[in-house]
Amino acid sequence: MSVLVYAESPEGNIKKAALEAVSYGHKVAQVLGTDCIALTVGSVNGAGVLGKYGASKVYNIDGAGLGHFDSQVYTAVIAQAAEKLGADVIILAHNAKGKALVGRLAAKLDAGSVAGTNAIPTNDGSFKVKKNVFSGKAIAEYEITSTKKVLSLIGNSFQPEEVGSDVAVESLSVDIPASKLTVKEVDTVKGTVPLPEAELVVSAGRGMKGPENWGIIEELATELGATTACSRPVADTGWRPHHEHVGQTGVAIRPNLYIAVGISGAIQHLAGVNSSKVIVVVNKDPEAPFFKAADYGVCADLFDVVPKLTEAIKKFKANK
Numbered sequence: 001m002s003v004l005v006y007a008e009s010p011e012g013n014i015k016k017a018a019l020e021a022v023s024y025g026h027k028v029a030q031v032l033g034t035d036c037i038a039l040t041v042g043s044v045n046g047a048g049v050l051g052k053y054g055a056s057k058v059y060n061i062d063g064a065g066l067g068h069f070d071s072q073v074y075t076a077v078i079a080q081a082a083e084k085l086g087a088d089v090i091i092l093a094h095n096a097k098g099k100a101l102v103g104r105l106a107a108k109l110d111a112g113s114v115a116g117t118n119a120i121p122t123n124d125g126s127f128k129v130k131k132n133v134f135s136g137k138a139i140a141e142y143e144i145t146s147t148k149k150v151l152s153l154i155g156n157s158f159q160p161e162e163v164g165s166d167v168a169v170e171s172l173s174v175d176i177p178a179s180k181l182t183v184k185e186v187d188t189v190k191g192t193v194p195l196p197e198a199e200l201v202v203s204a205g206r207g208m209k210g211p212e213n214w215g216i217i218e219e220l221a222t223e224l225g226a227t228t229a230c231s232r233p234v235a236d237t238g239w240r241p242h243h244e245h246v247g248q249t250g251v252a253i254r255p256n257l258y259i260a261v262g263i264s265g266a267i268q269h270l271a272g273v274n275s276s277k278v279i280v281v282v283n284k285d286p287e288a289p290f291f292k293a294a295d296y297g298v299c300a301d302l303f304d305v306v307p308k309l310t311e312a313i314k315k316f317k318a319n320k
Helices: 016-032 047-053 071-085 096-109 215-224 232-236 267-273 302-318
Strands: 002-006 036-041 057-061 087-093 112-117 127-133 138-144 149-153 169-171 200-204 227-230 257-261 278-282 296-298
Touching (some): 002 016, 016 149, 036 047, 071 087, 112 138, 215 257, 227 232
Parallel strands (some): 057 169
Antiparallel strands (some): 127 138
16 A cells, blocks of 8 residues: 655646645655655656655656646546555645546545545544535545545645655556547646745735736735736636636635735635635725735725835845
8 A cells, every 4th residue: 555646747847736745645654654656647857856755756657648638548547557556545736637637536446535635634543634614614524434545635735845855766657548639729827836836925806996007916926926816806807817816716725925905805705715824905995804804904095005015025125
């Protein structure tokens, strides 16, 4: 028995989500008294670094048909790897690809699964793992009784820890099924930290009055080294791209700092951001619901506050 972690590698590079998943897998392996093995798929650069974060071995599967993500193909490949390596626990990142894989893998392996966990399982006679439910208002504990188990880890819920050193990457041979999809074009967002991985996020809503005013938000985010986000109405009206939409129907995030500017704080928005470690709200409406969830609140006109905050950050950085 071992723990197998699928370490996702966007554009062939190991990113934070993979390091989090491997660190988490290492802790799960310790609970079970076994080893953590990392698996990469496709052409990957520097996969040996996963050994630093707890993987005793790193395997790579490459071949025709793996250049673009197809959940059916990747499910078949990861399932075969799990069988060959004797893995009873499979761990994924709970992002777009992980969500597409977790259910398929569970069905393929006849495994119990928990999607979106944020805690180390317990194994005192039974395997139990926790996750947030009801938009983060409660915690549920699931007992998985099947031999094989599939878990996906919420981003930013488990910090990567260096516990070892680089390891050699070994090739693993499996049957790669032909994809039923034809990929004609791939359009990805570049140059910014993806929202699920971002530790600092600056978000804005309809209080911005229009897309032409977004420059002050982008400038603040640049000074902080933060990723920008928005509320659903802003994305729906086309002020900002949909990949920036955070909330119950958008991206759920867990940054260290979430700055909400001109967002009222409807329950649907709060459901996707209330796991943030620190929430700062800027809104001129003293009755805005967001103030009840905020750690810090500024009740003032955002067009006065945001530029002054940006200038203060610039001065602070200049004096360091």
